[in-house]
Amino acid sequence: MFSLFMLKYFFLGIFVKLLAGFDDAMIHIPVISSLAKTKKGRISLILGIFIAITLVIIFSFLFARVIQFFPYSNYISSILILLLAFLIYFEKIEKKPKEKIEKKIKKIKFSKKRFFKLILTGFLLALATIIDDIVVYSSLFLRSMDYSIYSISGIFVGTIIQLSVVFYFAKQFSKIPYKKEITIIGLIILSFLIMFKIL
Numbered sequence: 001m002f003s004l005f006m007l008k009y010f011f012l013g014i015f016v017k018l019l020a021g022f023d024d025a026m027i028h029i030p031v032i033s034s035l036a037k038t039k040k041g042r043i044s045l046i047l048g049i050f051i052a053i054t055l056v057i058i059f060s061f062l063f064a065r066v067i068q069f070f071p072y073s074n075y076i077s078s079i080l081i082l083l084l085a086f087l088i089y090f091e092k093i094e095k096k097p098k099e100k101i102e103k104k105i106k107k108i109k110f111s112k113k114r115f116f117k118l119i120l121t122g123f124l125l126a127l128a129t130i131i132d133d134i135v136v137y138s139s140l141f142l143r144s145m146d147y148s149i150y151s152i153s154g155i156f157v158g159t160i161i162q163l164s165v166v167f168y169f170a171k172q173f174s175k176i177p178y179k180k181e182i183t184i185i186g187l188i189i190l191s192f193l194i195m196f197k198i199l
Contacts, residue, residue, distance in 0.1 A: 009147040012140060012199060013154020014161070019186040020136045021162050022179055024129040044115050046163060048122020053159055056130050057152055060137035073142055078195035080135045085187035088180065136187070139194050 067073045140151040165173050176182075193199045 005147055006150045009140070009150040010154040010157075013151040013156075014158040015154075016136055016140055016151075016190070017155045017158025018162060019183065019190065020133040021130065021158070022183045022186070040115065041118055042167065044118035045122035045125075048119040048124075049126040049163070050156070050159065051119070052123045052126035053130065053155065055127070056134055057137060057155060060134045061141050061148065063134055064138040064141035067138065068142065074194050074197055077135075077139045077142055078191040081139060081187050081191040081194065084132065084135055085184045085191070088187070089184050136190070139190065139199070142194070143197070143199065 064077075067076050070076060137155065140155075141148050190199075
């Protein structure tokens with residue numbers, strides 16, 4: 001039976017995905033815009049991205065289960081998210097692998113028949129940019145595993161929203177100032193909400 005808790009976790013999934021992927025969208029824009037000029041290209045790239053996100057969600061779920069073995073798991077998750085915000089602010093998260101993958105992808109010339117190569121491209125592109133989001137996603141699975149499916153659904157809906165922005169509003173999105181700062185502030189707010197068990 002549908003409840004407010006289901007709705008809550010669904011929208012939390014959307015919020016966390018958009019928050020975690022806000023700065024990563026800037027990396028996606030140039031690559032996707034150059035490779036996804038056809039409908040087939042878009043579908044294959046999106047499929048690859050969704051496969052990568054599914055993999056990250058699985059690891060996030062398992063990571064949350066590990067954290068739950070420890071007392072005060074909400075504090076552990078909160079501290080990890082604050083640490084992530086700190087690393088993003090001081091640009092300590094290594095971005096060279098992302099740039100290397102970007103360069104390799106741009107050098108590859110895809111034909112319309114190479115559907116699976118475009119899927120792999122989308123997978124590598126997403127995995128390179130969202131692997132550090134495991135900590136953020138895991139916060140959704142700490143309070144109630146019963147509602148995990150709704151959080152996961154929210155993450156996928158958030159992904160669709162993000163990709164829609166990348167595909168159709170890339171120029172407008174690139175003009176938004178302080179994208180990194182918005183991500184950091186959002187992560188700090190999220191960490192305190194988890195710390196005090198508001199979420």
